[in-house]
Amino acid sequence: MIVVTAASGALGRLVVERLRPSAAVTAVVRDPARAPEGVPVRYGDYDDPASLRAAFDGATRLLLISSPELDPRRRIAQHLAAVTAAAEAGVGAVAYTSFLGAGTSAAGMLEAHHATERAVRASGVPFTLLRNPFYGDAFVPVVTGGELLASTGGRGLNTAFRSDLAEAAASVLTGDGHLGQAYDLAGPLWTHPEVAEALGVPYREVPGPEGPMGWINAQVRAGALEQRSADLEKVLGRPAETMISRVLVGRAT
Incomplete structure (x- = not known):
């Protein structure tokens, strides 16, 4: 089972849409009334760690879409809670939507992404980092x-x-050879x-x-x-x- 967080957002909906025809996908949302149609839905709130552990239960792969929170301290806390929940739930692998440059810099808007990448790497859960522009x-x-x-x-x-980035995420979630990789998309x-x-x-x-x-x-x-990077073309094929x-x-x- 593939679990997609923030599935009611623009990117999350596109990923679910691409996965639905060929994979067992579950949408995790804070407001079930706004969930994508046609797939199982679970409640999960980045500010409620217990809800995340329950939402991630049984996931073979998890797409952790970054929080829209602008305050970096709160955003980091939300992401770390999600990473901890993934480890505690025994998630098979996690793909995190980071941002270009977060692998080497923690300045400004990259602060939360940089901290989350470090937490993902330290979690012990197999991972793929999707550094979006x-x-x-x-x-x-x-x-x-x-x-x-x-x-x-x-x-x-x-x-x-977004359509290309969603397709790239879906490819990573369903394909082989992506674990341990950090893609600059x-x-x-x-x-x-x-x-x-x-x-x-x-x-x-x-x-x-x-x-x-x-x-x-x-x-x-x-x-x-x-x-510049050829990673997006590589992942999309x-x-x-x-x-x-x-x-x-x-x-x-």
Whole structure:
């Protein structure tokens, strides 16, 4: 039995959808009313360790999807509770959705992922680390007034789409040869000027927004999202979807 945590979220639902036709999959959710349809459902709350032990019982493989909690201290506590519960429940193997860079850095948003990776490695449970990038779904460029506007300095983004990352997770959960591996699932590198050229529209740099997206744009301008890796293509067994192909398909429809 494969157990998927946070199965009511966008990524969790996609993973369950891909596993359901060919594997015995159980969805673990905090709110059963929001659970995916067509699969067994168990209650599991990252803030309730006892519920996690019960939810993970009998799992041959577990997908531990990271908590959406923003406070790193609380997020770490939630993840460590889940890792401990997996070990206590005798889970056969765990795959954890980490983030690119968490293997070597504990700075900023990587703090919780770095701590969780260390806990997973120390748990004694066979594991696979899935280091995801930012989701490309949130970065699809939109033409405004006949122009493509951005504040990324023309630098590259290694985003990947949830659909590909969900398929990669499902492949790891059902396939062999992944235990003990840490995959850097960077997507195909793309830039806003390249997308503008593909669309046949001008590209113009504009001042960046404030808030989280402004911070991300600053990271892009600094080249922090230009890490490359062939791991996503390797796990998928095919090329990952590119941003240009997604934009062109969107324009055609």
